[in-house]
Amino acid sequence: MAAKPEDKTTDIPDRLYDANHRKTYKRMRFFGKGGFAKCYEIIDVETDDVFAGKIVSKKLMIKHNQKEKTAQEITIHRSLNHPNIVKFHSYFEDVQNIYIVLELCKKRSMMELHKRRKNITEFETRYYIYQIIQGVKYLHDNSIIHRDLKLGNLFLNDMLHVKIGDFGLATRIEYEGERKKTLCGTPNYIAPEILTKKGHSFEVDIWSIGCVMYTLLVGQPPFETKTLKDTYSKIKKCEYRMPSYLKKPAAEMVIAMLQPNPESRPTIGQLMNFEFLKGSQVPMFLPSSCLTMAPRIGTNDAIEDPNQRKPLLELNGVRDDTRLESTFLKNNLHDAITASAQMCRHNEDYRSDIESLHQQLTHLINEKPRLLQGNLGDENTDPAAQPLFWISKWVDYSDKYGFGYQLCDEGIGVMFNDTTKLILLPNQINVHFIDKEGKESYMTTTDYCKTLDKKMKLLSYFKRYMTEHLVKAGANNVTVESDQISRMPHLHSWFRTTCAVVMHLTNGSVQLNFSDHMKIILCPRMSAITYMDHEKNFRTYRFSTIMNNGVSKDLYQKIRYAQEKLKKMLEKMFV
Known part of the structure; x- marks a missing residue:
């Protein structure tokens, strides 16, 4: 090629x-x-x-x-x-x-959040939607329609505050009642009145917020299809499916925004009066770990499980309270799910990440990308796909105790030989314990179950050893967590080979540390590979970029090696 x-x-x-x-x-x-x-x-x-x-x-x-x-x-x-x-x-x-x-938004956009997490909790959605509404209300109060509100134009700073950007399609309403005629927007978020060229105004932004909210809660845009023609057809008919697991306040707010008649949609100011926002407290902050893992929350908001898939309900954009009531009654059966169990993904979920990654690497290899003498240039990299978490230090004491590691944000973890795990958060106070069945318990370094006394001492030993003896790999600007609702990714499995240590994290990524001190981090959800060289420089490439533009010989060999090891991991999982 x-x-x-x-x-x-x-x-x-x-x-x-x-x-x-x-x-x-x-x-x-x-x-x-x-x-x-x-x-x-x-x-x-x-x-x-x-x-x-x-x-x-x-x-x-x-x-x-x-x-x-x-x-x-x-x-x-x-x-x-x-x-x-x-x-x-x-x-x-x-x-x-x-x-x-x-303004620099280091946490990129909500598109990367979506790719890593798919559907997120109602608790998190409330946090993001509230801020989006505040920003759009300011625009509308100043007679501006954004006209391209989508996840890729909603940026996040270090504090995970939403920042609306990209005003390339924005327009100003010059007089009351003015209707714009320009065909513009992004297919999955475009309002029907834009497609029918009947003239549009502020209501198109309300429609787009509805599409954004649906995508956050469900994991895919409401009108997404394989072809542009079919997507536009569904938008014009206002034909989409509402998952039955969504609670009534969330579903009602989405349905109100996705009304085919622009005049039937609420104004930006009216959105704040919906029960979804008024009936529950809007979070003041979220930890940056939420970009890759759901937060740990003890409130009713965290009870819903975004990974529990149930049949979808066909809707045509018209409110049907009878249908909704019967749907939401079923949700009561699921309200006993605890926050701990919520994100305790089963082995088949972890396997699906490995399967996806193996398939993607196999496809890349079969495409036979051109082998280059050096690396692709910087403008072929995709920094937005760079991993948020990786293992910066590790120590293998599995002959006696287990495997210890430090994440790039200073969090410490130990996977003991009995498969239990302890994770010390970056604030050096909060500790998560995960038992053999995957059940999570939460404690602190001073207040914990005494049966864990020995393991807590070993955790301190691992921490001290890595701090004093090991050099950190690829440090970057990850914000230190200091709150009570963080759930950090942790080591799911690991093994050593003759030339590498292979580590699989619960956020889906697989990291290989080679004996030549090169490291690669593979992410199935971003379809990307990050290559860390001897000087700890990061280069992140999409698999599609490698297939189209080529790859260095050294990195290609490491990709082939990783694909072989993923195949062995899958074979063990199916045993």
Whole structure:
């Protein structure tokens, strides 16, 4: 397979000079690309403040309307100032590019959350939807329709605060009752009145919020099909399925937003009065571990199990309280599920991750990607797919006690020889114990069951040894957890071979530490591989990028080796 020409950055200088504000920025890590723009982490050389630099190539803006669109995006975005809107700092240009300096959202977008978690709890959904509504209310109060609200345009900062971004399709309503006619939006989130070209206004954002909320709760967009034609057909008919496990307040709010008649949808202000938000306390924060694992919560909100799949209920967008009542009565049968059992995934769930990863690697190998002498360039990487958690240190005392490890965020875990596990959270206070059946118990370093006294002492020993004797691999900017609802990924299984240690985490990722000190982390949910070299540099590639553009010989050999080991893991699981 021929390798595609590598993206060049020759038109983007290493130093970006804003003459109007007399500021110089240093271009740092590649952050991603889309449309006409590339995004980099940039640093103000005077203050060391870090921003996202959205760089738009003038060469690609050939058509006049593309230039107008960028100008309108800047005009609208720079006028906004709200905690749930990506902050616009400044913009400037040179002969080659337009540079837009924005707030940096290090936790990427809610699209990555969706890919890693699929459906999330109602507790978490309430947290995100509340913030989305606050941001959109600010827009609507200022006569602005976003017109492209989707998971990929909802960004998250280090505190997991939602930041609405990408105003490329946004428009301003000039007078009351104005209806826009432009066909725009993203297929899975586009409102029916846009498709029918009847004219649209603020109601299209309400529809999109309904699609976002449904996707968070169910794990897939409401109108998603294999073809664009079928998706648009379902949207026009308002034909979607409502899972019976959703509680009534959540389902009612989604149904209200996904009304085919725009006038029947609630306004952005009315959304705050729905029971889903008013009837339960909206969380003030979520730990960053929620990006990959469900939180540990002792409230009724955590009782529902997002992984418990039940039959789907056909809906046509019209409220049917009789049908809903019978559906929600069934939910009472499931209300005894505890928070601990909620995320105690069975072995078949872990196996499905390994099966998926094995299939993806097998497909990649069968495609016979071109072998390269060196690595693909930075712009072929996908930093958004970089793992949130990996094992940075490990020690094997399985001849006596078990296997100890430290995660990149300073959390410590031990998998004992009797298959029980202890996890010390990064705050160095909270401890999770997991018994042989997978049941979780929660305690602290000073308040724990005395039957665990020996194991707690061993946990302290493992921690001390790794702190004093081992070098941390690939440290990065993961925020330390310090709250009471974190559930950290932990080691599900591990084994050693003649040239590697293979470790499988409960978030689905598989890490191989090779004897040549190279490391790879494979993620089935992001369909990506992260390669850590001797200098602890990270490079994350989508499998599709490798198939299209090639791969270094060394990394290809490690991929083949990983595929062989995954096959052996599957064989053992089926025994």
